[in-house]
Each structure stands twice: as structure tokens, then as C-alpha cells.
Amino acid sequence: MTKKPDPLETAESIGRAVRNRERSAVEVARVFVERAERSAPRLSTYLHRDGARTLEMAAEVDRRLESGEKLSPLAGVPIALKDNLCTHGIPTTCGSRILEGYLPPYDAHVVERLRAAGAVFTGKTNCDEFAMGSSTENSAYFPTRNPWDLDRVPGGSSGGSAATVAALEASLALGSDTGGSVRQPAAFCGVFGLKPTYGAVSRYGLVAFASSLDQIGPFARTARDVALLFNEICGRDERDMTSRSDATPIDLESLERGVRGMKIGIPRDLLSVGVDPEITASLDRVTKKLSGEGAEILDVTLPHARYSIATYYLIAPAEASSNLARYDGVRYGFRAKSDDLQTMYASTRGKGFGREVRRRILLGTYALSAGYYDAYYLRAMKVRTLVRRDFDQALLRADAILLPTTPTPPFKLGEKVDDPLAMYLNDIFSIPASLAGAPALSFPSGRTRSNLPIGLQLVGRPFDEGTLLRIARTWEKKSGDPLGVPPIANGGART
Amino acid sequence: MSATRPAPESPSKAEAGAAPGRYETVVGLEVHAQLKTASKIFCCCSTKFGARPNTQVCPICLGLPGVLPILNERAVRFAVMTGIAVGGTIAVRSVFARKNYFYPDLPKGYQISQYDRPLCSGGTVEIHVGGAWKRIGLVRIHLEEDAGKSLHPEGRQGVNTTLVDLNRSGVPLIEIVSEPEIRSGAEAYDYLIRLKQILVYLDVCDGNMEEGSLRCDANVSVRPRGQSVFGTKTEIKNMNSFRNVERAIAFETERQIRLLESGGRVVQETLLWNADKGKAEPMRSKEEAHDYRYFPEPDLLPLDLEPPWIESVRSALPELPHQVRERLTRDFGIPEYDAEVLTETRALASYYEEVARRSGSAKLASNWIMTEVNGIRNKEGQSIEEFPIRPDRLGTLVRMIAEERISGKIGKQLFEMMLTRPEDPEALVKSQGLLPIDDEASLRAIAREVIAANPGPAAEVRAGKERTFAFLVGQAMKQSRGRAHPEKIQDALKKELEAT
Numbered sequence: 001m002t003k004k005p006d007p008l009e010t011a012e013s014i015g016r017a018v019r020n021r022e023r024s025a026v027e028v029a030r031v032f033v034e035r036a037e038r039s040a041p042r043l044s045t046y047l048h049r050d051g052a053r054t055l056e057m058a059a060e061v062d063r064r065l066e067s068g069e070k071l072s073p074l075a076g077v078p079i080a081l082k083d084n085l086c087t088h089g090i091p092t093t094c095g096s097r098i099l100e101g102y103l104p105p106y107d108a109h110v111v112e113r114l115r116a117a118g119a120v121f122t123g124k125t126n127c128d129e130f131a132m133g134s135s136t137e138n139s140a141y142f143p144t145r146n147p148w149d150l151d152r153v154p155g156g157s158s159g160g161s162a163a164t165v166a167a168l169e170a171s172l173a174l175g176s177d178t179g180g181s182v183r184q185p186a187a188f189c190g191v192f193g194l195k196p197t198y199g200a201v202s203r204y205g206l207v208a209f210a211s212s213l214d215q216i217g218p219f220a221r222t223a224r225d226v227a228l229l230f231n232e233i234c235g236r237d238e239r240d241m242t243s244r245s246d247a248t249p250i251d252l253e254s255l256e257r258g259v260r261g262m263k264i265g266i267p268r269d270l271l272s273v274g275v276d277p278e279i280t281a282s283l284d285r286v287t288k289k290l291s292g293e294g295a296e297i298l299d300v301t302l303p304h305a306r307y308s309i310a311t312y313y314l315i316a317p318a319e320a321s322s323n324l325a326r327y328d329g330v331r332y333g334f335r336a337k338s339d340d341l342q343t344m345y346a347s348t349r350g351k352g353f354g355r356e357v358r359r360r361i362l363l364g365t366y367a368l369s370a371g372y373y374d375a376y377y378l379r380a381m382k383v384r385t386l387v388r389r390d391f392d393q394a395l396l397r398a399d400a401i402l403l404p405t406t407p408t409p410p411f412k413l414g415e416k417v418d419d420p421l422a423m424y425l426n427d428i429f430s431i432p433a434s435l436a437g438a439p440a441l442s443f444p445s446g447r448t449r450s451n452l453p454i455g456l457q458l459v460g461r462p463f464d465e466g467t468l469l470r471i472a473r474t475w476e477k478k479s480g481d482p483l484g485v486p487p488i489a490n491g492g493a494r495t
Numbered sequence: 496m497s498a499t500r501p502a503p504e505s506p507s508k509a510e511a512g513a514a515p516g517r518y519e520t521v522v523g524l525e526v527h528a529q530l531k532t533a534s535k536i537f538c539c540c541s542t543k544f545g546a547r548p549n550t551q552v553c554p555i556c557l558g559l560p561g562v563l564p565i566l567n568e569r570a571v572r573f574a575v576m577t578g579i580a581v582g583g584t585i586a587v588r589s590v591f592a593r594k595n596y597f598y599p600d601l602p603k604g605y606q607i608s609q610y611d612r613p614l615c616s617g618g619t620v621e622i623h624v625g626g627a628w629k630r631i632g633l634v635r636i637h638l639e640e641d642a643g644k645s646l647h648p649e650g651r652q653g654v655n656t657t658l659v660d661l662n663r664s665g666v667p668l669i670e671i672v673s674e675p676e677i678r679s680g681a682e683a684y685d686y687l688i689r690l691k692q693i694l695v696y697l698d699v700c701d702g703n704m705e706e707g708s709l710r711c712d713a714n715v716s717v718r719p720r721g722q723s724v725f726g727t728k729t730e731i732k733n734m735n736s737f738r739n740v741e742r743a744i745a746f747e748t749e750r751q752i753r754l755l756e757s758g759g760r761v762v763q764e765t766l767l768w769n770a771d772k773g774k775a776e777p778m779r780s781k782e783e784a785h786d787y788r789y790f791p792e793p794d795l796l797p798l799d800l801e802p803p804w805i806e807s808v809r810s811a812l813p814e815l816p817h818q819v820r821e822r823l824t825r826d827f828g829i830p831e832y833d834a835e836v837l838t839e840t841r842a843l844a845s846y847y848e849e850v851a852r853r854s855g856s857a858k859l860a861s862n863w864i865m866t867e868v869n870g871i872r873n874k875e876g877q878s879i880e881e882f883p884i885r886p887d888r889l890g891t892l893v894r895m896i897a898e899e900r901i902s903g904k905i906g907k908q909l910f911e912m913m914l915t916r917p918e919d920p921e922a923l924v925k926s927q928g929l930l931p932i933d934d935e936a937s938l939r940a941i942a943r944e945v946i947a948a949n950p951g952p953a954a955e956v957r958a959g960k961e962r963t964f965a966f967l968v969g970q971a972m973k974q975s976r977g978r979a980h981p982e983k984i985q986d987a988l989k990k991e992l993e994a995t
Binding site: 084085086092094099102104105106108203204205206207208210211212238239240241242318319321322324325326328330331332341345365368369370373377 | 554557558559561562563564565566593595597599602603604605657659786788789790793794795796
């Protein structure tokens with residue numbers, strides 16, 4: 001077992017201490033900045049990090065509290081932002097060359113909310129280019145490493161956000177999840193990661209990958225901290241017509257009520273695709289524990305979930321091919337020199353985008369082309385409806401569905417870079433909930449014999465994030481300590 | 496502002512663009528109309544025309560990373576109003592779609608439009624050509640955003656420069672697509688006039704073609720008369736006036752017929768109208784080879800309109816041109832031709848109504864507006880709103896003529912004065928000494944003077960030469976500067992001729 005985390009490290013306790021003026025926001029920020037200075041260069045968690053700016057933000061929070069302003073529970077809490085969230089005047093590259101040096105003139109909705117709450121930003125975290133990838137190796141700048149094993153990937157695309165929270169460089173982080181980009185890295189790094197219901201959080205200012213799937217989600221080290229951050233960012237925003245007022249803050253105390261009488265479904269049919277035995281064992285352990293706590297465990301089926309990857313890799317690239325058309329070198333970002341317009345377009349995009357992004361743009365362009373639309377995009381949309389119905393049906397009987405987040409523990413850097421299909425298959429358990437638009441939470445359920453994190457996933461009814469967190473909270477309390485601190489965060493000391 | 500349009504076509508002109516003899520012209524028009532909303536369709540930027548380039552832009556209409564569209568409800572209302580006005584069916588659910596293509600003035604790399612589920616289907620526009628009414632069916636009306644503008648200024652020598660102005664990016668448009676039921680350039684011209692009239696009556700579009708708030712593309716083909724299958728069509732773009740649309744269709748019709756007659760084949764292509772040369776020229780094929788890859792816009796929910804809301808828009812619809820026309824002929828008893836001219840704009844119709852009411856003489860009021868008022872306006876290029884004589888003053892003038900308190904001739908003199916002077920005609924008549932002369936004594940005095948001054952003609956009349964009497968009447972009117980009562984002066988002349 002690892003050392004228990006210092007209570008200082010939960011966002012909830014940091015926020016409380018800062019608001020009660022027991023610690024200054026600057027003191028807290030300094031601890032995190034110093035830690036990041038030690039470990040971030042080895043982990044490559046950040047694309048843009050400016051300790052001085054972080055301390056300035058913290059000082060501003062102290063001033064606001066000094067002047068008697070009432071701030072939210074996140075006041076003074078150090079939070080990392082994925083680099084596809086627009087930050088006014090702070091570089092936002094989405095891990096791409098094509099946006100190198102781009103400074104957004106506005107803040108994303110979530111960034112605006114967090115600023116108002118008095119959160120302190122630690123920096124912009126590394127990610128797969130335009131959030132396309134499952135290992136953060138597709139970042140145009142450098143890969144991020146897994147804090148538990150520097151030879152392994154942190155997952156992706158929000159790998160930087162997951163790793164920075166795992167390594168205690170930030171108390172919380174925001175990522176974005178299109179097909180698993182919050183949940184999979186959360187599982188690989190041993191932290192909590194929530195993909196909220198589609199529409200629960202405004203996407204305004206999130207650089208679009210696949211608009212009908214993208215959701216911004218929190219990373220945290222406890223279930224309660226997830227709720228804290230979710231509460232700050234959820235709800236209707238007039239600037240995102242797909243955002244919904246159904247998303248309401250979660251009562252933190254409701255997370256303490258246990259799982260007695262709850263029905264938890266296990267999709268046995270889907271698990272037959274092949275899961276690492278240690279992950280299956282972890283699933284059994286958690287199931288047993290929850291059953292012991294009074295939950296009823298039942299089998300559910302998701303018959304169309306096995307078509308999810310094929311479906312996802314038509315819909316997401318199709319939308320991406322259109323969303324990424326604006327990076328043409330005309331108005332901002334990288335522009336390749338050339339004599340005429342057509343060559344300028346081709347060479348800007350050829351040089352500005354990495355391989356995976358180009359691959360998906362081509363795939364999506366093809367799927368939307370005249371003569372192919374019906375066979376690919378339209379059919380994929382129909383299958384998507386079937387997947388959504390599967391979840392609706394299953395969630396009539398069960399309050400939540402429990403399954404692994406990933407079929408394997410974190411893999412090694414370079415292991416799958418040249419095999420896109422193997423990389424895509426890593427998302428087999430996360431993509432179905434994305435297609436359904438359902439809320440899904442990855443929580444740490446233990447570690448493998450070689451001390452790599454294992455994450456399990458809970459999927460719930462639309463706008464019922466609270467139930468998922470309640471189940472995870474029950475496990476968190478009863479399991480002893482599933483989270484732990486990776487060696488790198490303890491100054492390299494083995495635990 | 497535009498002046499009145501010329502009187503309806505002469506028959507020879509009505510045939511402009513019609514295929515001669517064995518061939519029939521088939522035309523379908525696609526009209527883009529800018530909606531007169533204060534802000535753009537997906538953001539809060541102003542739509543005002545003529546601002547300095549790139550001053551009416553924001554992250555949303557610039558298509559910066561991370562932005563999302565927010566639908567302007569007023570644009571939806573305006574589109575629905577138009578759909579209802581042409582008798583189309585408003586969809587309770589319509590869907591926005593992305594039209595993908597690369598162009599420097601298209602900042603997102605796609606245009607948000609509607610594709611397979613438009614806001615409105617069907618409907619008709621009635622046109623009036625060659626003395627007959629004809630219904631042109633509509634395929635659809637859909638909502639979309641405008642792109643920016645590319646400008647190609649004369650650069651430094653040898654350097655091609657393109658400048659992009661994105662003020663227009665995101666301005667709301669409706670696209671109105673007609674069925675291929677237009678049969679000549681003249682019909683196309685009248686269709687555009689009627690459509691513009693409807694849009695302007697609804698106050699949803701200012702109809703200004705020079706500022707680009709109305710744009711039109713034409714699909715043109717020809718076929719032997721009696722054949723039901725369509726010929727191969729070409730699409731003509733870049734016509735910046737209604738007359739150019741008419742000319743371009745005439746040009747293209749002739750070109751296609753010549754081609755077919757000489758054994759050639761029409762190639763489906765896009766042509767650009769060159770107004771200076773009076774020719775439609777092929778666009779470079781590279782520019783038209785588009786696969787737009789339409790798909791539903793995931794950033795906008797389907798547009799769901801509640802039937803009661805649609806009904807509320809319907810019941811709040813202003814009077815349409817044909818309704819005003821019918822009302823004028825019914826309530827004022829004026830000929831259909833007059834009603835047609837007077838309903839050119841809603842403002843002109845209102846102007847007429849007030850003049851008719853104040854004067855108590857509907858037909859006289861109509862004559863005065865159609866000839867005198869429109870005569871001046873055409874000369875000066877004035878809209879009726881700009882015309883200096885407001886309807887209250889003209890109404891009084893027409894009443895004075897109708898009640899025979901002044902002659903038409905005096906009326907015209909007064910009218911000329913009123914163009915530059917603010918007074919009421921009653922006051923002007925007095926101050927200018929234009930009151931009619933109708934008392935016996937004064938009229939007899941004038942008659943005496945005329946007879947004395949024209950002894951020869953007077954003798955002729957006395958000798959029974961009736962025609963010369965008219966000459967004397969004319970002289971008397973001249974003598975009195977038109978003020979003499981036209982009938983009474985005749986009595987006075989007769990009496991004086993007998994008495995002397």
C-alpha cells in the first residue's frame with residue numbers, strides 16, 4: 001500500500017482551508033508549482049506552464065477573499081486545463097503545429113466559470129493532437145509519460161491532465177472526452193475521470209473534434225472532488241445550443257448514502273471481447289464489495305455495443321473533417337509558403353497536421369462524400385441510435401452499468417503507434433457510452449501486480465452523474481486506498 | 496432608394512429571352528435574400544452595410560477555434576413569414592446542415608445551411624406578363640448564413656492580392672428556389688420584381704440588389720416545344736440587377752438554341768454573366784467541381800417550431816401586395832391597372848389611400864399620383880417617402896379640383912409650387928391670387944376685353960362659325976391665367992357677343 005495522501009491534496013480541503021483563511025492561495029499554489037517544477041519536465045505533462053502566472057492568480061484569489069468576496073469551494077484550488085480549452089491570451093494549441101503560437105481572444109465557458117470561482121490555473125496540459133488518440137503520443141510536441149511507470153503511456157487524449165493530477169502537480173484538471181479521452185487516461189493514471197452526459201457542460205470554447213460527442217470532464221483524486229468540479233462547470237449556457245438545463249449540481253452529502261437497494265448491471269456479453277485477467281479480477285472484487293454493501297448485481301445486455309468502434313470511426317472523423325476545415329492558413333495559425341491558393345491549402349494542412357489527424361480527416365471526408373454518405377455516415381447514425389436504445393433498455397432495469405474502462409492496463413510508449421487499429425480497440429469499453437451520450441465515470445479500482453493502475457467504469461442515465469459518483473464513493477470508502485501516490489510524486493521514493 | 500418601376504412591358508419586350516419558334520425556354524431561379532435582422536444569424540454582430548472592413552466581427556463569425564453558433568430567432572421568424580406569404584408549408588421540424596468547401600472568405604470551411612429538411616416547401620409567386628397572370632411554383636425556402644467577401648484590388652505590379660472582409664460573414668439569408676416554370680427572361684424579370692415586392696412588404700429584406708441584399712442565380716435550358724423532358728441546363732451566376740437576369744437569360748437561350756441548331760450539344764456548366772460584354776462566360780471548371788459533403792449540423796439542434804407559434808406568425812403577417820391590390824380595387828373602385836401601379840410599395844399604397852380619402856375622389860387621386868407624383872419621382876429618383884408633398888396636402892389639392900373649386904390647370908400650378916413650398920394649397924391659392932373667377936360681372940368684363948381684342952374672330956362667331964368660339968374661350972382662359980370658371984366664361988362670352 002502507498003502512503004495516504006495528505007489531506008491537503010483533496011480539492012475540497014484545499015478550498016475549505018483557503019476560504020477559511022487557514023492557508024493562503026499563494027501558499028497552496030507554491031506547493032503545486034514547486035512539485036510541477038520537479039516532475040513535469042520528466043512527465044511532459046504540460047504544453048504551456050507559467051509558475052509566475054499561477055502564483056499571480058493565487059495572489060488575486062487572496063485579494064478577493066481579503067476584500068470579503070464570497071468565493072466558491074474551488075477558490076484557491078490549483079486546476080490544470082487541457083490545451084484544447086480556449087484561454088484568453090494564453091496559448092491554446094490542441095497539441096498541434098497548426099495552432100502553434102495561437103492566442104485565443106476569449107475564454108471557454110468552463111474557463112470563465114473557473115476564473116469566477118477563484119480557481120488557480122497550473123497550465124495547459126499535453127494531449128493528442130486535436131484530442132485524437134489514446135496515448136498522448138499524437139501530440140505534435142512530445143509524448144507524456146505515465147507517472148506510475150515512465151515507460152508507459154498515460155492514456156489519451158487527455159493524458160497530460162490525467163498525469164498531472166496523478167502526480168499531484170495539480171489538484172484537479174479538466175479534459176475532454178469524445179470516445180474515452182477522459183476516462184481512459186484516468187484509468188491509466190489511477191485517478192477519477194468523468195465524462196458528463198452530452199449537454200451537461202457547455203462546449204463553448206472547447207476546440208471541436210467531433211461536436212456530437214465532445215464533452216468536457218473533470219479529473220480528480222476523490223469522488224467528492226469530481227462532484228465539486230462538475231458542479232462548477234455544469235448547466236445551460238446560452239452560447240452552446242446543445243447544452244441543457246437538466247444538468248444540475250450534485251449534493252456532495254448524497255454521495256455518502258451508500259448503495260443499498262441500488263441495481264448495478266454487468267454487460268457480460270460485451271466483456272467477452274477479451275479483458276486482461278487482472279482487470280476482470282478487479283471487476284469481480286468491486287462487484288463483490290458493492291454487493292456486500294447492499295447493491296443488487298444483475299446482468300444486462302448491450303447487443304449493439306460491439307459495433308461501437310466501427311460506428312464511432314465513421315461519425316467522429318466525419319465531424320472532424322468538417323470541424324478542422326477552418327485550419328486553412330488563411331486567418332490564423334501556421335501557414336505554409338506557396339504561390340497559389342490551392343497549394344497553400346494543401347501544404348499548410350499537409351505540414352500543419354500530424355499523421356493521425358490527416359488519417360481521420362481523410363476517413364471522414366470519404367465517409368461524407370457523394371455516393372458514400374448513405375452507406376457510411378447515415379448507417380453509422382442509425383447504429384448509434386441502436387446503441388443508445390441498448391443503454392436506455394439496460395438502464396430501465398439497472399441504476400448504473402459497471403464495466404472496465406479499458407481492456408488492458410497502460411501499454412508502453414511506442415507499442416501501438418504504428419498500429420492504429422490496435423490503438424482504436426483500446427476504446428472498446430468507453431466508446432459505447434459516448435455514442436449514447438450517457439454519463440460515464442472511470443474510478444480507480446486497484447493496481448496490477450506490477451503496480452499499474454486499474455480503472456473501472458460506471459455508466460448511468462442521462463444527467464444522473466450523482467448516482468455514478470455515489471457508487472464510486474462507496475467503493476472508495478470501503479476499499480481502503482485505491483488511489484495511492486505514484487513514486488514520482490514522492491520525490492522518486494518507492495512506496 | 497429606388498424610383499418607381501417602369502410601366503408594364505410592351506408586348507415586344509415581354510418576349511425578351513423567350514425562345515423563338517420551335518424552342519421553349521425553361522428557367523428556374525435561386526434567389527438569396529438577406530434578412531433585415533439587426534444582428535447576424537449565429538452571433539450578435541451588426542449586419543449594417545457599409546462599415547469599415549472586418550469591424551463587425553467576433554470569434555463566432557470569424558470561425559475561431561472553439562466557437563459555436565447561436566440561432567437568431569428573428570431570422571427564423573422572418574423566414575417563416577416569407578414562407579407563409581408565398582403559401583408554402585412551414586416544417587414543424589427542419590434541420591441545419593453543413594455545406595463543406597474551402598474558400599478564403601468562408602472562415603469555418605463550411606457554410607451552415609439547410610439541405611434535405613428545409614424550413615419551408617412549396618408555395619407560389621404570381622407573375623403578370625403579357626397581360627396575363629401566371630403562377631410560378633416554389634420548390635423550397637431555407638435559412639443559411641452568408642459568407643464574407645473577397646476583394647481583389649490592383650496589387651503591386653505582378654502581385655496578386657486578395658483581401659477578405661468578413662463583415663458579411665454570418666449575415667442571415669434565405670434561399671428561395673423556384674420550380675423550372677419560368678419561360679422567358681421577361682417572366683424571370685417579373686418574378687424577381689414580385690418576389691422582391693413581397694419581401695419588402697413583409698419588411699424582412701430591403702431588396703437592395705446593389706448592396707447585395709438580393710442575389711439571383713438562374714438555371715437555363717431550352718427544349719423543342721411540346722417536349723416534356725428538360726434539356727441540359729447551365730447555371731448563370733453573377734447577375735447584379737434584375738435587368739441583367741433578363742438579359743443573361745435571353746443571351747443564354749439564344750446561345751443554346753444556336754448550339755442545338757448547328758448540331759451541337761449543351762454542356763452542363765456554370766457561367767458567369769459579364770454585364771459589360773453582355774455575355775455569359777464559362778467559369779473555370781476547377782471552381783465548380785464541388786462535393787459539398789452535406790451532413791446535419793451537430794452544433795445546432797433540429798429547428799422545432801410549434802404549430803401555435805407558426806399560427807401566431809401567420810396572424811401577425813402584414814398585408815401582402817395582392818391583398819392591398821384587391822382591397823384598393825374593391826374599396827376605391829379604381830381599375831386593376833391603377834391598383835397595380837399604386838401598390839408598387841406598401842408606402843405608395845398608404846400614400847394613395849390617404850390622398851383618396853382626403854380628396855373624396857379615388858380615381859382623380861389615382862390619376863394625380865400615377866402621372867404627376869410618379870412623373871416627378873421618376874425624374875428625381877425619389878422614393879414616395881422622400882417625396883416633398885405629403886398625402887395630406889395632395890389630398891386637399893385633389894379635393895379642390897374634384898369640387899371644381901379650381902381647374903385642373905390651376906391645380907398643376909399649385910402642385911409645382913407645393914414641391915418647393917410647405918404651405919397648404921388653400922393658403923397658396925389665396926396668397927398667389929389663384930382663386931377662380933366665377934362672378935358674372937368679372938367674367939363679363941373679361942369677355943368684353945377678349946372680344947375687343949379679337950374683332951375678326953368675334954365677327955366670325957357672330958357669322959355662325961362655331962369652331963372659332965373655342966378660340967375665344969381659350970383667349971379668355973389665357974387672359975384670366977386659367978382662373979376663369981370654364982363653363983361660366985362661355986356663357987359670359989355668348990352674352991357679350993350677343994350684346995355687342
